[in-house]
Amino acid sequence: MPDSTVYHYHNPDTGDHLASLLPPDHPEMVCLQQGSHDTQTRFGILGLLAAVLWFPLGVGLCLLDRRVVCRRCGLLIDDGVCN
Ligand SMILES: [Zn+2]
Structure with missing residues (x-):
């Protein structure tokens, strides 16, 4: 058992x-x-590229591609695109 x-x-x-x-x-x-949660903010690679290539407008896209995850358990706390 x-x-x-x-x-x-x-x-x-x-x-x-x-x-x-x-x-x-x-x-x-x-x-x-x-x-x-032990939160950590991550920016997606597409958002970072957009921020660099289309500065300053791309910064807005970078923020859209932002995700907040928990460093400890890996839970996705804030999926930037959905907000
Ligand atoms: Zn957690």
């Missing part, structure tokens, strides 16, 4: 209780327990 330990977590942000099979040292669970 496989060992299926269920871990219980408490989200400090929302106060939600959560049961998960992921261990406490899993990146996603570390983020959950801290209530925040």
Whole structure:
């Protein structure tokens, strides 16, 4: 029989209780327990090219190509194009 330990977590942000099979040292669970993500802003290569080639108008395109990801769990927090 496989060992299926269920871990219980408490989200400090929302106060939600959560049961998960992921261990406490899993990146996603570390983020959950801290209530925040280790965010990093990345600019897409197309946006950077546009910013250089069509300066200053391209800077707007660069911002559209911006993505905010979590360095720890890799979650995409802000997909610039959709906003
Ligand atoms: Zn995260």
